[in-house]
Amino acid sequence: MRILIIIILISLLFGCSSTRVNEQTIYDKDSSQLLFVFQKNNTIYLSKTDTKKEIQKLVFVSDINEDIKNLYLNIDGKKLNISWIENNRKIDKNFDLDEIDSIRFFDDKNLIAKIGNPKADVVIELFSDYLCPACKTLDENLFEAISSFNNVLLIRYEFPLDGECNKLLFYQKMMGKNLHNNACSAASTAICGKNSYWKIHDELYHNQKDITGVFVEDMAKKYNIDKECIYEGGVGFESIRKTINEKLKEYKNINKTPYYIINKTEHLSGSKSVDELKEILRKAGAK
Numbered sequence: 001m002r003i004l005i006i007i008i009l010i011s012l013l014f015g016c017s018s019t020r021v022n023e024q025t026i027y028d029k030d031s032s033q034l035l036f037v038f039q040k041n042n043t044i045y046l047s048k049t050d051t052k053k054e055i056q057k058l059v060f061v062s063d064i065n066e067d068i069k070n071l072y073l074n075i076d077g078k079k080l081n082i083s084w085i086e087n088n089r090k091i092d093k094n095f096d097l098d099e100i101d102s103i104r105f106f107d108d109k110n111l112i113a114k115i116g117n118p119k120a121d122v123v124i125e126l127f128s129d130y131l132c133p134a135c136k137t138l139d140e141n142l143f144e145a146i147s148s149f150n151n152v153l154l155i156r157y158e159f160p161l162d163g164e165c166n167k168l169l170f171y172q173k174m175m176g177k178n179l180h181n182n183a184c185s186a187a188s189t190a191i192c193g194k195n196s197y198w199k200i201h202d203e204l205y206h207n208q209k210d211i212t213g214v215f216v217e218d219m220a221k222k223y224n225i226d227k228e229c230i231y232e233g234g235v236g237f238e239s240i241r242k243t244i245n246e247k248l249k250e251y252k253n254i255n256k257t258p259y260y261i262i263n264k265t266e267h268l269s270g271s272k273s274v275d276e277l278k279e280i281l282r283k284a285g286a287k
Helices: 002-014 097-102 133-146 167-174 183-192 194-206 212-221 235-249 274-284
Strands: 022-027 031-042 045-051 055-063 068-074 079-086 089-096 106-107 110-117 122-129 154-157 259-264 266-270
Touching: 031 068, 045 079, 055 089, 089 259, 106 194, 106 266, 110 133, 122 133, 122 274, 133 154, 133 274, 154 183, 154 235, 154 259, 167 235, 183 194, 183 212, 183 235, 194 212, 259 274
Parallel strands: 122 154
Antiparallel strands: 022 031, 031 045, 045 055, 068 079, 079 089, 106 110, 110 154, 122 259, 259 266
16 A cells, blocks of 8 residues: 555656656565656656655656657666667666665766766765775765765766876975875776776775775776776876866865865865765755
8 A cells, every 4th residue: 555655646746747758667575665767858767765764766867868769677686777769779777776876877978977966956076086095984975975865966086196197296296205106097997997987986995905006907907997098198097187187277275185065166175974964965955
């Protein structure tokens, strides 16, 4: 009975517009999750409802053309697949069911990692370094905080405190006082991994104390990454250098990690608890 009521509520919530098409609902008994995928205008959304806690989340899946066909939702264990036909080509999006609250993805056109809703009202720009312990803590807390809201987007910029690619540390490196050796190559390994970005991201943070030149090359080999991409002159390395230079022109006071800017106005640094981050995001307009 509870599941039926929730389905009716979802239909009422999203059914008021004639533009809602291509929909499918699945109930996963193992996780007590009711999943409802649908197209509205040029966007695919996923509604996820915990039927035990009666908590619903609306998650952005993808921008699309309006004339897609065969929108399909499938669950296999903890893996969630959403697929459709667009321009006579099948598109597949695969997610971890436990992480669907706040989807992590990689913009392979601009070589930038993101979390959340690309159409968000609240945008966080995060500048982070894989060899920075506070960055690891903030990264975990931000992910949890963002998962509580539907209208937040985090854009993750690589900001290694390494003079190899970061001009702020160039002279320190020349003087033998570089802060984080191998931070540039570690970050560019994640960038060069593209669709494997978030797996590499997690592995780098998990092995933070072990990041050396050899470790970075082992990671590149593990994920079949061309080593030329991760060093100076390579696509990944140079994209990080370019982004750092552009952002230092836009925000002249970035000189540490973690550093994060909300809606281009509120500048913060250092790690904060999940509750503190949620309160900051609410004040910025997160819902």
